[in-house]
Amino acid sequence: MTKPETIAVAMSGGVDSSTVAAMLAQTGDAVVGLTLQLWDQTRLAGKHGIHDAPKAGRCCSLDDVYDARRVAEHLGIPYYVVNQQARFERDVVQPFVAEYLAGRTPIPCSLCNNHLKFDQLLQTARSIGASRIATGHYAINDYDPVRARWILKRPADRAKDQTYFLFGLTQDQLARTLFPLGHMTKPEVREVARQSGLALAEKPDSQEICFIPGGDYKQFLTAYLEEQGRQVPETAGELIASDGHVLGHHDGISNFTVGQRKGLGVSSPTPLYVLQIDPASHRVTVGADEELATRTLRARRLNWISIPELTGAMRVQIKIRHRHEPAWATLEAAGADEVVATFDEPQRAVTPGQSAVFYDGDEVVGGGWIF
Amino acid sequence: MRRVYMDANATTPLLPEVVEVMRPYWMEHFGNASSIHLDGQQAHAALNRARETMAEFFNCHAAEVVFNSGGTEGDNTALFGLLRPGDHFITTAIEHSAVLQAAEQLAVRGVETTYIAPQPTGLIDPEDIRRALRPQTRLISVMLANNETGVVQPVEEIAEIAHAAGAFFHIDAVQGAGKIPFDVRRFGCHLCSISAHKVYGPKGVGAMFVRRGTPLEPLLVGGSHERRRRAGTENVPGIVGLAKAIELAMQSLEDGTIDRLALLRDQLEAGLLQIPGTGLNGSREDGSAVPRVANTANIYFDQLEGEALVIALDLKGVAVSGGSACHSGATEPSHVLMAMGLNKTRARASLRFSLLKTATEADVDYVLKVVPEAVEHLRALFPEVAGTLG
Numbered sequence: 197m198t199k200p201e202t203i204a205v206a207m208s209g210g211v212d213s214s215t216v217a218a219m220l221a222q223t224g225d226a227v228v229g230l231t232l233q234l235w236d237q238t239r240l241a242g243k244h245g246i247h248d249a250p251k252a253g254r255c256c257s258l259d260d261v262y263d264a265r266r267v268a269e270h271l272g273i274p275y276y277v278v279n280q281q282a283r284f285e286r287d288v289v290q291p292f293v294a295e296y297l298a299g300r301t302p303i304p305c306s307l308c309n310n311h312l313k314f315d316q317l318l319q320t321a322r323s324i325g326a327s328r329i330a331t332g333h334y335a336i337n338d339y340d341p342v343r344a345r346w347i348l349k350r351p352a353d354r355a356k357d358q359t360y361f362l363f364g365l366t367q368d369q370l371a372r373t374l375f376p377l378g379h380m381t382k383p384e385v386r387e388v389a390r391q392s393g394l395a396l397a398e399k400p401d402s403q404e405i406c407f408i409p410g411g412d413y414k415q416f417l418t419a420y421l422e423e424q425g426r427q428v429p430e431t432a433g434e435l436i437a438s439d440g441h442v443l444g445h446h447d448g449i450s451n452f453t454v455g456q457r458k459g460l461g462v463s464s465p466t467p468l469y470v471l472q473i474d475p476a477s478h479r480v481t482v483g484a485d486e487e488l489a490t491r492t493l494r495a496r497r498l499n500w501i502s503i504p505e506l507t508g509a510m511r512v513q514i515k516i517r518h519r520h521e522p523a524w525a526t527l528e529a530a531g532a533d534e535v536v537a538t539f540d541e542p543q544r545a546v547t548p549g550q551s552a553v554f555y556d557g558d559e560v561v562g563g564g565w566i567f
Numbered sequence: 568m569r570r571v572y573m574d575a576n577a578t579t580p581l582l583p584e585v586v587e588v589m590r591p592y593w594m595e596h597f598g599n600a601s602s603i604h605l606d607g608q609q610a611h612a613a614l615n616r617a618r619e620t621m622a623e624f625f626n627c628h629a630a631e632v633v634f635n636s637g638g639t640e641g642d643n644t645a646l647f648g649l650l651r652p653g654d655h656f657i658t659t660a661i662e663h664s665a666v667l668q669a670a671e672q673l674a675v676r677g678v679e680t681t682y683i684a685p686q687p688t689g690l691i692d693p694e695d696i697r698r699a700l701r702p703q704t705r706l707i708s709v710m711l712a713n714n715e716t717g718v719v720q721p722v723e724e725i726a727e728i729a730h731a732a733g734a735f736f737h738i739d740a741v742q743g744a745g746k747i748p749f750d751v752r753r754f755g756c757h758l759c760s761i762s763a764h765k766v767y768g769p770k771g772v773g774a775m776f777v778r779r780g781t782p783l784e785p786l787l788v789g790g791s792h793e794r795r796r797r798a799g800t801e802n803v804p805g806i807v808g809l810a811k812a813i814e815l816a817m818q819s820l821e822d823g824t825i826d827r828l829a830l831l832r833d834q835l836e837a838g839l840l841q842i843p844g845t846g847l848n849g850s851r852e853d854g855s856a857v858p859r860v861a862n863t864a865n866i867y868f869d870q871l872e873g874e875a876l877v878i879a880l881d882l883k884g885v886a887v888s889g890g891s892a893c894h895s896g897a898t899e900p901s902h903v904l905m906a907m908g909l910n911k912t913r914a915r916a917s918l919r920f921s922l923l924k925t926a927t928e929a930d931v932d933y934v935l936k937v938v939p940e941a942v943e944h945l946r947a948l949f950p951e952v953a954g955t956l957g
Contacts, residue, residue, distance in 0.1 A: 274881070323948055323949075325879070
């Protein structure tokens with residue numbers, strides 16, 4: 197390709213990525229819209245109470261592809277849907293299911309970003325002569341010549357901060373990705389969408405996991421396993437208090453997540469919460485709110501962004517779930533590809549399977565998976 | 568940028584003569600062919616002329632021509648119009664979804680279908696159809712030429728088998744019309760469906776040969792149009808366009824246009840097959856081609872994802888297709904190639920080049936310049952063999 201750069205925009209059919217496409221289309225660069233088709237929303241229809249007709253307006257649904265295509269047509273840019281269903285199932289859905297069955301609470305969005313989305317978009321981009329991609333994530337990436345590293349930072353709109361889901365990006369991926377919304381607020385984005393004549397400027401934000409439209413994980417799990425000719429493994433076991441005495445029995449560990457309060461099936465004068473899930477013994481430990489708090493966290497499968505690697509103890513703020521206010525902690529290496537963090541104040545519901553993302557002010561130092 | 572359209576099996580542009588002949592029927596001669604008055608009579612006369620052209624093309628009586636909305640309607644009419652609960656139906660695994668999906672619908676209504684798999688060459692063995700016959704077999708439906716590979720099926724032999732068994736025979740001739748000599752008497756079928764937009768005519772129009780005496784129930788009921796075989800006000804401009812396109816198609820077969828097209832296709836194919844790791848889908852083990860229509864070449868490019876190649880070629884000005892588009896527009900591996908025994912990886916690595924009859928040597932040269940570059944580029948980018956996933 198010559199003169200103007202070709203940029204591939206990842207289009208989900210939502211306001212954010214559509215606005216990115218509109219903004220770039222105005223710059224004179226050659227813009228190509230891409231949507232990854234990740235999951236067939238009709239695939240499990242009719243199984244285990246899943247509706248025959250998928251709900252409208254969810255990520256990677258037909259409606260979203262329709263919306264993305266309409267935006268591309270409106271902007272006059274080429275647009276393609278790329279079939280990544282097989283890889284999504286292998287790299288995201290199956291690990292998600294396995295994690296759940298192992299008593300952990302996985303975050304498929306991070307799995308997808310780390311192992312599929314950016315990798316695949318960049319591959320497809322390169323195959324069409326585009327050296328860079330642009331997405332509608334709220335995050336900022338900058339090159340710091342002093343450290344000779346690409347830095348990922350929290351965006352201007354703190355409420356929309358998506359850096360928690362992006363901790364797995366490699367230096368090469370950060371170098372080849374544009375986040376044009378990083379310095380904008382959501383209302384500003386909607387205003388640009390309106391000014392660009394995008395019909396979907398008022399479309400509501402989607403919050404759900406794209407392949408589980410109703411948000412009922414357990415139903416999805418059962419339906420998916422049924423489709424695979426498998427059953428949810430028998431993981432019924434004891435419900436115990438933190439002192440070890442048996443309070444009752446439960447039907448399976450995949451019904452629980454750390455910090456959960458509802459649906460425990462035991463009565464108690466004070467509210468009880470899931471403290472721990474032991475996939476080996478199928479024991480689920482419950483206790484009072486205070487007992488949920490822990491001071492330490494261990495994480496594996498690490499990715500470092502602002503530093504090449506962790507060499508000594510480091511003061512960071514750690515986010516342990518998407519809506520968590522980062523908490524001060526000291527981070528130390530604990531063997532190869534493993535860290536231990538000690539919080540200044542005990543943190544509630546440190547949940548295995550979720551990711552821990554380490555911040556130094558606005559910068560993402562790195563992150564890993566809690567175990 | 569130069570654009571070369573090599574997806575003629577998806578659709579074709581109208582020829583100027585077709586546009587011209589349709590022109591008066593939008594505003595001047597707009598009448599309803601069922602009306603009593605002179606405006607209606609004008610329209611009716613145009614329909615009759617078109618019907619005679621179609622009869623000449625099919626080699627049938629004008630009364631055996633039914634106009635409809637295209638190939639899907641023709642296929643649907645054949646199946647829904649003849650098959651009743653308890654009937655047995657024989658078709659092939661490589662049919663268009665207009666046949667395959669209709670058969671699935673009919674399964675719910677108690678019609679059992681046997682799907683005949685093609686040989687690795689893409690050809691249907693008539694003996695396989697004979698073996699599938701049952702006393703309840705009421706209809707056999709086989710395509711004349713396959714849309715993906717261009718392979719021409721032995722419909723005459725299949726017709727003999729159908730006749731001997733007392734079954735009706737429908738030919739989906741959408742991809743064969745205009746590309747090979749046509750004669751429904753010689754084919755020996757009771758029903759034959761074609762579509763205008765695959766033969767340089769307008770979209771949304773088609774025609775069906777319905778042999779006299781075939782007890783075909785209409786799919787659409789209402790007015791007494793088309794001798795009560797297809798209700799709905801006739802699309803007069805479309806039908807006039809179809810007839811002109813068909814007239815030109817018959818000429819193309821006689822004046823050497825199609826022979827020249829076959830040479831161009833062969834030239835393209837030979838050039839593409841010089842790229843390492845490629846092969847022809849729809850050929851014998853020794854590489855020799857089986858009977859095919861003149862414009863189609865289906866080639867696999869090992870170590871490639873066909874979807875990525877289609878996109879890359881599109882952005883370089885070459886329009887081709889790979890596999891079939893699923894509802895979202897993403898590419899699914901071709902059910903035709905899979906039925907021929909290609910594994911999923913190779914099916915996904917396959918592209919269909921289908922030339923317009925107006926294609927030029929310069930078009931072929933351009934494609935032969937762009938495709939090898941794109942293939943080399945993609946293979947260099949992803950040496951780890953794309954498409955190894957299920």
